[in-house]
Amino acid sequence: MKILVAIKRVVDYNVRVQVKPDGSGVATDGVKMSINPFDEIAIEEALRIKEQGKANEVIVVTIGSNDSQQQLRTAMAMGADRAILVESNAAVQPLQAAQVLLQVIEQEQPGLVITGKQAIDDDNNQTPQMLATLWNRPQATFASKVEFIEGNKINVTREVDAGLETIQVELPAVVSTDLRLNEPRFVKLPDIMKAKRKPLDVKAIADMVAAPKGQAIEVLKYEAPQARQKGVMVETVDELIEILKDKGLVS
Amino acid sequence: MSKVLILAEHNGSQVNQSTAKVLTAAKQMNAASIDVVVFGNDAGLAPQVAVLNGVSQVHYVQCDDNHDQLAASIAPSIAQMGKNYSHVFGPSTTFGKDVMPRVAALLEVNQLSDVMEIIDANNFKRPIYAGNAIITVKTDTTQIVATVRTASFPADKSTDGQATVTESALTTAATHTSFVQLASGNSDRPDLQTASKVISGGRGVGSEENFEIVYNLADKMGAATGASRAAVDAGYVPNDMQVGQTGKIIAPDLYMCFGISGAIQHLTGIKDAGTIVAINKDGDAPIFEVADVGLVGDLFKIIPEMMEKL
Numbered sequence: 001m002k003i004l005v006a007i008k009r010v011v012d013y014n015v016r017v018q019v020k021p022d023g024s025g026v027a028t029d030g031v032k033m034s035i036n037p038f039d040e041i042a043i044e045e046a047l048r049i050k051e052q053g054k055a056n057e058v059i060v061v062t063i064g065s066n067d068s069q070q071q072l073r074t075a076m077a078m079g080a081d082r083a084i085l086v087e088s089n090a091a092v093q094p095l096q097a098a099q100v101l102l103q104v105i106e107q108e109q110p111g112l113v114i115t116g117k118q119a120i121d122d123d124n125n126q127t128p129q130m131l132a133t134l135w136n137r138p139q140a141t142f143a144s145k146v147e148f149i150e151g152n153k154i155n156v157t158r159e160v161d162a163g164l165e166t167i168q169v170e171l172p173a174v175v176s177t178d179l180r181l182n183e184p185r186f187v188k189l190p191d192i193m194k195a196k197r198k199p200l201d202v203k204a205i206a207d208m209v210a211a212p213k214g215q216a217i218e219v220l221k222y223e224a225p226q227a228r229q230k231g232v233m234v235e236t237v238d239e240l241i242e243i244l245k246d247k248g249l250v251s
Numbered sequence: 252m253s254k255v256l257i258l259a260e261h262n263g264s265q266v267n268q269s270t271a272k273v274l275t276a277a278k279q280m281n282a283a284s285i286d287v288v289v290f291g292n293d294a295g296l297a298p299q300v301a302v303l304n305g306v307s308q309v310h311y312v313q314c315d316d317n318h319d320q321l322a323a324s325i326a327p328s329i330a331q332m333g334k335n336y337s338h339v340f341g342p343s344t345t346f347g348k349d350v351m352p353r354v355a356a357l358l359e360v361n362q363l364s365d366v367m368e369i370i371d372a373n374n375f376k377r378p379i380y381a382g383n384a385i386i387t388v389k390t391d392t393t394q395i396v397a398t399v400r401t402a403s404f405p406a407d408k409s410t411d412g413q414a415t416v417t418e419s420a421l422t423t424a425a426t427h428t429s430f431v432q433l434a435s436g437n438s439d440r441p442d443l444q445t446a447s448k449v450i451s452g453g454r455g456v457g458s459e460e461n462f463e464i465v466y467n468l469a470d471k472m473g474a475a476t477g478a479s480r481a482a483v484d485a486g487y488v489p490n491d492m493q494v495g496q497t498g499k500i501i502a503p504d505l506y507m508c509f510g511i512s513g514a515i516q517h518l519t520g521i522k523d524a525g526t527i528v529a530i531n532k533d534g535d536a537p538i539f540e541v542a543d544v545g546l547v548g549d550l551f552k553i554i555p556e557m558m559e560k561l
Contacts, residue, residue, distance in 0.1 A: 016515065017380045026384050093361045094352070123379050123496075124364045129322065129352035138323050138428040141349050144490070155431060160345040161444065161499065162262065163435030163491045167321070170427040179480070179497055180490065214359045214392075221387040225378070228522060231543035237556045240528065243544050247526060249448070249505045250472065250561060 001055045001111035001171075003046040006101055006131075007039035007075060009068040010121045019224045026222060035071045038116025040078075041177040044184040045146060046114050047079045054148055055112070057081050061104050063092050069200060076195035077187040083198070088205040094126035095214040101127070102134045103208045110172065112154075117142050117176040128176035138169035142178040252283035253372045256333055258341040258350065259289040259300055261319075266299040268445045269342035271406035276399045277340055278305050278407070279369040287414070288312060288332060290319040290421065297416045304409035314421045320346065323425035326353035331423075333358055333394055337372070343398035343500075344444075355396035363388060363397035381496045382519040401444070402502035402523045435491060438476070440466075443492065446475030448505045449524075451494060453517075454481035455510020455531065455550060462487050464554045465509060471558055477501070479511045495520035509550040513538025 011017055012032040020027050035043070046058045060075040061084040062068045072083035086100050105113065118125035132139035140146075140156035144164065147155040158165045159178045234240050244250045255277040260267040270287065277285050287300045288310040297311040310332065318324040329350070333339040339354055341347035343365045355362035368376035373391050377400070378384070443449060450469040456462055462482075469476045477499070478492040494501055496516040502523035509530045511517060518541055521527060529542035530553050539545040546553065 011380070017383045019384045026380060095356060095359070095361045098356065117497075120496075121380060123381065124362070125348050126352035126355065126362050126364060129349065130356040132323070133326065133353045133356035138425065139349075139353075141322075142345060158345075159490050160433075161491065162433060163489065165320075165433045166431040168429045168431050173427075180484065214361055215390070217361050217363065218389045219386050220374070220389055223385050223387075225382055225385050225522070228527070228541045228543075230540060231527075231545065233539070233545045233547070235546075237546070237553055237560060240544060240546050241557070241560055244505070244526075244528070249526060 002057045002059060002108060003049060003055045004105065004108055004110035004113045005039070005042050005046045005058060005060045005075070005080065006113065006115040006127070007043065007060055007062050007071060008036045008116070008119045009033050009062065009064050009071045010036045010119055013037050013120055019222045023221045023223055033067070033070070035074060036116050036119045038118060038120070038177050038179070040184045041179070041181050042114040042116050043075050043078050043080060044182045045177060048182065049112070049146070059084065059108060059110070061086065061101065063088055063097055063100055063205065065089050072200055073192075073195050074187060076198040077191040078185060079191070081198065083200045085200065085202045086205050086208055087202055092205070093216050094124050094130055096209070096212040096216070097127045098130035098134050099209045099212050100205060101131050105135060112171055113174045115174070115176055117178055128174050132174040135174070138173040139176070140167055140169050140173060141176040143175050144178050144180045146175060146181070253280050253338055254336045255280070255282045255285045255338045255340060256329075256336040257285065257287045258329060258339070258347065259287050259296070260342050260344060260346045261289070261291060261296055263291070264293050264295060266296055267342070267344070268406045269344050269347070269401045270300065271303060271408070272401040272404045273340050273342050273399045274303055274305060274407045275404040276366065276369055277338070280338070280372045282338070286310060286336070288329060290314050290325045290328070292317070292319060301414040301416055302410045302412045303407055303414070304412040305407070306412050306414040309414050309416045311416055311418045312421050313418065314424070317430040318421060318424045321425060321428050321430060322350035322353050323428045324421065324423060326350050326357060327423040328421060329354045330357035333396070336394065338395045338397065340397050340399055343400045347398045351396060351398050358394045358396060360392045360394060360396055363390065363395065365400040366397045367400045367403040381516055382522060383515070400500065402500045440469060441473065441475040443475040443477055443494070444499055444501055447503050448472055448474035449477050449501060449503045449507070450474045451477035451479070451506065451508040451511060452482055452487070453479035453508065453511030454485060456482060456487060459487045464551070468554050468558060471561060474505070475503075479514070479517050508538065509554065511538055512536045513541065
């Protein structure tokens with residue numbers, strides 16, 4: 001079985017992004033870029049499944065600018081076997097991304113697709129569900145545990161508001177990862193060298209999906225969030241309780 | 252004029268307050284009509300929605316075998332219904348986030364995720380980068396599919412509505428997906444997402460056992476309990492207590508946190524709280540930048556003192 005992992009190059013999660021003064025976007029020049037953290041968890045999960053002997057190839061794919069090759073190389077240094085870059089210099093919205101990934105699925109015929117539940121830039125949380133829909137296959141979102149059971153099925157434990165929900169899905173399926181699924185491994189230097197020789201296939205987005213369905217949502221303006229006013233510091237519990245009583249928050 | 256369809260959320264027998272919050276958002280568009288669809292296996296669900304003022308019609312879709320919560324089962328039905336509406340809204344909870352993108356894909360539109368402000372029927376605001384930037388977006392597709400950020404809208408409290416209820420049976424149950432089980436924390440405390448007071452603990456609490464004093468204070472104050480990601484990752488508390496970008500986004504009147512440093516991902520989850528109180532032994536912790544009231548000190552001394560004085 002092949003596992004396809006879809007990843008995205010995003011501003012590193014430690015960077016505090018700033019909105020540009022003219023409201024045209026967020027400042028990304030010279031900012032550290034990384035694999036979306038949820039996607040890194042997806043890569044790790046695919047590698048662990050392969051190491052358990054339940055898959056024989058891990059293919060990592062991304063849609064983005066040519067710079068995304070860096071993140072694909074990192075994924076291959078972690079252990080992915082080969083990579084596909086679908087090159088696009090324009091931002092791609094989830095429905096379009098799902099259509100491109102569907103084309104990759106049709107070419108590669110994976111038994112399982114794993115991807116992060118959301119990218120930490122747009123915070124959309126849509127592409128995995130849309131991909132599963134277009135593929136007409138099941139989804140298991142927000143996964144914190146993936147367990148293979150007999151008959152080409154998996155049990156996936158999902159982090160939901162009420163607690164931990166387990167569902168059973170038939171493969172092929174799309175799994176989207178949550179934070180506690182695993183802890184991604186660190187990349188070792190020799191693996192970085194080895195990853196340079198692994199195959200990385202570059203395709204133009206227009207060759208994958210010439211006329212994507214669905215209109216893009218237009219972004220009119222970016223603004224910084226309203227900051228909360230810095231409050232007061234108190235020295236004692238008595239002062240704290242006094243303030244809470246004044247505000248009517250405790251009786 | 253807009254015609255809105257809202258996907259209701261419930262736990263099997265009780266409609267979740269997120270439904271009434273999405274209704275508040277829908278009403279802000281001055282829609283011509285607002286209908287609600289409920290997928291369930293309990294006839295008592297539809298009347299809970301029918302009493303909300305402003306709802307014209309409740310579509311109750313009878314489901315078996317817990318298909319009411321499975322995105323693959325209900326999305327085709329919502330999309331089919333949605334063709335008669337201009338807007339299809341769901342809550343931005345794990346339930347809504349799971350199912351609504353499937354609806355959007357079937358209707359061939361991109362989804363508006365986490366709508367935090369309604370400007371009009373075509374213009375909305377939503378957060379990106381964990382709330383570090385807010386974008387104003389415009390869309391004019393035949394159907395607009397959105398998840399509504401529940402912390403941004405108060406719940407509609409009306410009980411004088413008289414919506415008509417129509418019943419049907421689910422015909423789109425998925426065969427490739429099945430529900431196995433739900434393990435929940437099952438606490439008697441108020442629900443974290445709807446509570447007016449929340450007491451929260453972080454890594455500074457130190458252990459599962461130490462969380463007892465946080466629970467004790469919460470019980471004394473009638474508060475729900477929350478936690479930071481660090482506390483959940485460390486195994487002190489279950490995942491359903493996590494507040495933040497990838498946990499629950501909440502807006503209580505009072506949010507009091509102990510031993511939480513205040514990572515940006517956590518602050519995202521609490522920025523709509525009425526009053527934020529932070530207690531931390533590190534006076535430089537970022538939580539104090541956003542706290543309305545801050546107290547530097549040892550939580551193991553401060554909580555017992557509060558227990559005594561409250």
